[in-house]
Amino acid sequence: MDGNIREIVKILYDKEAADIVLLDVSEVSNLTSYFVIATANSDPHMEALRDGILDFLEKHNVPVIYYDKGKGYDWMVIDCGYFIVHIFSNRGREFYALEDLWLNAKRYDVEEIISL
Numbered sequence: 019m020d021g022n023i024r025e026i027v028k029i030l031y032d033k034e035a036a037d038i039v040l041l042d043v044s045e046v047s048n049l050t051s052y053f054v055i056a057t058a059n060s061d062p063h064m065e066a067l068r069d070g071i072l073d074f075l076e077k078h079n080v081p082v083i084y085y086d087k088g089k090g091y092d093w094m095v096i097d098c099g100y101f102i103v104h105i106f107s108n109r110g111r112e113f114y115a116l117e118d119l120w121l122n123a124k125r126y127d128v129e130e131i132i133s134l
Contacts, residue, residue: 022074022075022078022080022098022101023040023052023054023101024131024134025074025078026054026071026074026101026103027040027054027128027131027132028131028132029067029070029071029074030054030056030067030071031128031132033063033066033067033070034059034063035056035057035058035063035067035105036056036057036058036059037055037056037057037111038054038055038056038128039053039054039055039056039117039125039128040052040053040054040055040125040126040128040131041053041055041117041120041123041124041125041126042123042124042125042126043120043123045122045123045124046120046122046123047120047123049102050097050099050100050101050102051100051101052100052101052102053101053102053103053104053116053117053120053123054101054102054103054104055103055104055106055111055116055117056103056104056105056106057105057106057107057108057111058105058106058107059108061089061090061107064091064094064105064107065089067105068085068086068094068096068105071096071103072085072096075096075098080098081098081099082096082097082098083097083098083099084096084097085097091107091110092106092107092109092110092113092114093105093106093107093110093114094106104116
């Protein structure tokens with residue numbers, strides 16, 4: 019895991035995202051190497067999480083392949099190629115249960131990442 023992913027986890031934590039999960043999916047998926055998954059408590063919170071991450075990525079010249087630009091979603095994605103950030107509403111997180119689809123992926127201890 020590189021420093022960009024570590025910083026994104028910290029941004030989500032600092033902006034009070036809930037249930038942050040970091041998965042290394044490189045051994046079980048050809049799509050990407052890492053998933054960062056978090057839950058927002060409202061639409062404005064979801065937008066603030068997205069915008070905070072996008073600000074960081076822009077400042078550090080990390081290319082963004084795609085991100086959801088709209089409002090009112092249950093699931094927003096920021097795709098940077100080697101990692102993808104998934105920001106869910108409470109309803110979306112429960113409905114899609116994304117991390118349950120990747121049970122064989124390595125799961126990092128987010129508390130340990132935040133303390134670094």
